[in-house]
Amino acid sequence: MPLLDLLPLAADIAFRPEVLLAVLLGVFLGVTVGAIPGISGDMAMAVLLPFVFTMDAAAAIGMLMGIYKGGLFGGSISAIMFGVPGTPGAAATMMDGYPAKQAGRPNSALHTALYSSVFGDLAGVMVLIFIATPLAALALKFGPRDFFALYIVSIVVIASLDKGRVVRGFAAASIGVMLSMIGRDPFTGAQRYTFGIPELAGGIGLVPLLIGLFALSEIMIQVGRSFHARVQTEAQRAAQVAQDAGYDPRKDKLSRQEFRSLWRAMTIGSATGTFIGALPGAGATLAGFLSYALAQRASRRPQEFGKGCMEGIAAPEAGNSATAGATLIPLFSFGIPGSGSAALIGAAFIMQGITPGPQMIEANMPIIYAIFILLVLGTLMNLVVSKALLPYYARISLIPPRIVLPIVVALAVVGTYAISNSVTDVWMLVAAGVFGVLMRGFGIPIPALALGFILGPGFERALRQALMLGQNDWGYLLQSPIALAIYATGAGVMALFFWATFRRGQPDAA
Amino acid sequence: MRHDLDRKFVVGACILLVLGVWGLWHTYFGHWRPGPGGGPMAIPRIMFLVLIPAALLMIWQAFRYPESCQTETVPMRVVGAVVIWALLYFWLVRNLGLVSSTAIMLCVAMLVLSPRPMQSLKLVIPVAMLSAGAFWVMFTQIAPVLQVRVWWF
């Protein structure tokens, strides 16, 4: 059917009040639950799945996608305001988002996050609509050895993120991978590194580890400071109060010029996120971290990263949001759900009697195009809804730490428990918090450890599948053009980075 | 500014080194169920082979570049207090109910952190109640995922 005949049909399906309302509600819910640590967009989508039965296809998928998009941005709100990543995908956004908030720029940080989220999301959706097929064909060609190459290059690039701490980065990454090995060996079911503790057999949960390492450890250090304030003298206290009240909403604006300087970071993030999103199994968290690392390499001011610079927010946020549209690419092209969220969307399609796969687009043209329209509309709704709410979120900065810190700890505890009602998860959270404090004390980069942990299982699966396919020949790992291309790209990025550092005359303390 | 060798940093790196050597030894001589594709010890072995040189380099750096290898003092007593508060709060949530224990524990924590507890009561109590209400909305109404009692009884 030619596009011109199709569009009015699709528009008829999309532009109905109840459909638009469903999408709007989805976005609103997504932003809200995304900001709650422990409750991800996936969970909200799962809770709403039953309603999908009774809705029509466009409204149902539009609403679920709205939650997904909203959730990706919502996670960054708590990442920036509290240093607690609301969803794992927001962990990378936090690396500069939280320092920016502490530096008195929460409003700018939130706006940067929102604009880059919308930008990345639109990029992912456009790729889904216009060039899904070739990208999906490339993604389908990825075998175990290619995933192995992707994971190892990602780990290396992110372990060397922190200049001057590269060695500690590698130590952290290897510890992270080791932590992900705890539990059951996926290939034999045998227990590893559980030391006879039954609770460890299920492995360490991702969300408890992330919230503990990133958030709880930071809070512990801040409580130390805040408690210090309680026992100090009257004069010191007055200074502290002045500092706490130092946030001035009027000074905290994102200037047009500053926004323009973010294009490069946003483009890098969107491209990385779209590609990673289209790969089954890689996910929003990897997209965020990898975008951050690549944007830092490409930035004119790489030394600002980690100190609250807007580029360091724009890149990972564009990156993790770009996965929203892109994760549907393997689903639409081959019926392969590439992520948990894609599996839920796939389930919703199945509930509507549409089997995801190569024929679904042709067989259901008007509905699919209506969904495309709603994907774009959902992004714009996210922009409007969030833009209206941001000033209120930013005011959280006005509340003194002694009030906010206990709430955040309580939120982390209950949120972690809510993931799967597991007591073990809460123990993990607390242990990870203490471990995070120690890591901070030794200057060991936490993102490297987190990424090692996230990629560990996929890394192991890819390596062992490849070794099995190659009959235990390690050379098999290199006999793939895709893997070689990934290694070459990784080597190129690293070389560029070290060359640039060298030329600037900043000898790397390694 | 001159920096001396930070002993704590060296000790930390040594612990990593011991962990790495033990782990590597364990992947060769530990008790492993044999498995396909290099076995369950394949990735751990690679990771320990990364960890050992990293730990050695850290020790070398501590002597060569002491200025970039300083540890920060960690207020262990405060960390312990937060841990105890978090676990106590969690225990209460499971035994008393979500809303009541959130309100109580938030009050306690906010008052402890306040410079003048008695004068902060006016602010702390409503904020704690409001937060408990927000928790109720978030975890039992928006996303009914939490399997705990909500109220006192």
Place this chain on the structure above:
Amino acid sequence: MMTKKTIAMSATIGLLLSATAAVAEFPSEGPIRIVTPYGAGGGIDIAARILAQVGEAHLGARVEVVNMPGAGGMDAANFVRQNGDDGYTLIISDYGPLITLPLLEDTPYQPEDWVPLTQVTEIAPTIVARSDAGFDDLAGFIAAAQANPGSVAITHGAYLSSSHLPLLRLQDLAGFATNQIPTSGGGETVQFLLGGTVPVAVTTPTTIAGAVEAGDAVPLAVASAERVPSLPDTPTLAELGHDVVMPVWYTIFATANVPEDIVAHLSDGIAAAYASDEGQELAARANVDARPISRADGLQDIYDATFETVRETLESVN
């Protein structure tokens, strides 16, 4: 302490998310929870959510679905063991967490600690080849595998999962060996099959439906007693002379301590809910082949038979 606006908002959202409860007789203490040992959006989850939609009229209580993934299903099973003796907390599961896991290691529960209430549906593990793999029937695949033992690569879900066990049993009975590559699940299985990494895979009819329709993959055989409605031309393994009947059932269980009259009430009520017009309509839309089997229809025998087959297969491996 909340503002009116907040209350109104939360009430609206609350209404949206949870249907109001109307309660009578046995289920007089609030909703019936159905715990799934897997994440949301999978086949079991969808099957459970159909009941959440239609169950109230037949059971007398609202039905809630709780996803409790973790520890290979042990978390969910333990939760139901600890909270389910009153019949208000049930588990919907395949045989993996309840039969395979206890047979493989020390679990706090045994297969006989569960009472099957109603079987919702049955999924046939399907052996499927890429269309350019060089064999278009099972005999061709077995011949190729026998010619070069251990060299034909084949993917399935997790190790010793319900897509792996039928393959192991077939290999044991037909006498051939393959290079079995475990994956993280259906998505990765199809990825490796269609991407050219492996020529053959074991997965479910739904997972592979799109690729079969497009002609990219050819189903070779299904491991159920009868042919699958969605793949009418694909023979069963039994038809081809291999005694491998290992369908994956999705069955709702109560713990063994639930009183008998409540078990009967639940068993019949759940079966009636799935058999109702509304239940069948939802199931058809969701591509779930809902053919409920209650205790009165002999569900206990099916459960016991599955236990025997799984035990034999696992013994043949070790």
